[in-house]
Amino acid sequence: MFGLQFAVSSGRCTRGAFMQLIKLSEEMKKDFEWDYILVVDTEGLRALELDGNATIHRDNELATFVTGLGNMxxxxxxxxxxSEIQDVLQIVVQAFMRMKKVKLSPSCVFVHQNVSDVSAVEKNMDGKMKLLEKLDKMAQLAAKEEECDANSFSDIIEFDVQKDVKYFAQLWEGTPPMAPPNPGYSESVQDLRKFILSKASKSPGVTLSAFRSKVHDLWNALLNENFGVQLQKHS
Incomplete structure (x- = not known):
């Protein structure tokens, strides 16, 4: 991802979560109030090669920890x-509703890979609205369970369906290994990078000591959660 040296391969290769501290260049520091960006990479969720209640529990716990830890x-x-990631997010949302003592400011950006036609504006807009409808519905279900005053997904996790859903075409033009890279994919990556930095520039940043305290509080809150429970399915 953007030249980072995280381990990648097909399937579920990463175990747990890995962090990398990226130092900003002197030129970039002019536009930000901080000196580093912390990137956290997690193992894939709901992997086909792993199944069972233990995996579901682990996925839910990991997703909640990472989403609560980061600004984005x-x-x-x-x-x-x-649909599968929505099930995970429903658990995350409900967990955040319970963590009232932990100061969280999460936000989400959805990146759809291997989309056949990224230029199909009407189709993509329809997909966005369906996604928003499902996210709001699951947030309402979680709020009902927790007796929490929340009517939409964005009440818990910052999300703008018009801006925070991205579509990427296939990486290759044709069939690998002889197929050339798709220039549209590279353009999408550059656009996403600019988008991330633009959102990040609005953040005041956090000191290492404050971040350490946040990790401590979030982890203790996670230990009190029951991530093995599956919430009501949404259609």
Whole structure:
């Protein structure tokens, strides 16, 4: 991702969460109030090669920890079907409703990979509205369970359906290994990078000591949660 040296391969290769501290160049520091960006990479969620209640519990716990830890979470989805990740996010939302003592400011950006036609504006807009409808519905279900005053997903996790959903075409033009890279994919990556930095520039940043305290508080809150419970399914 953007030249970072995280371990990648097909399937679920990463175990747990890995962090990398990226130092800003002197030129970039002029536009920001901080000196570093912390990037956290997690293992894939709902992997086909792993199944069972233990995996579901681990996925829910990991997703909640990472989403609560960061200012922005990139939700990477293969294709346009986000139903599986929505189940995870429903658990995350409900957990955040319970963590009233932990100061959280999460936000989400959905990145759909391998979309056949990224230029289909009407189709993509329809997909965005369906995604928003499902996210809001699951937030309402979680709010009802927790007796929390929340009517939409964005009441818990910052999210703008018009800006925070991105579509990427396939990486290759044709069939690998002889297929050339798709220039549209590279353009989408550059646009996403600019988008991330633009949103990040509005953040005041955090000191290492404050970040350490946040990790401590969030982890203690997670230990009190029951992530094995599956919430009501949404259609």
């Amino acid at each position: 979470t990139l939700v990477n989805i293969f294709g346009e079907n986000s």
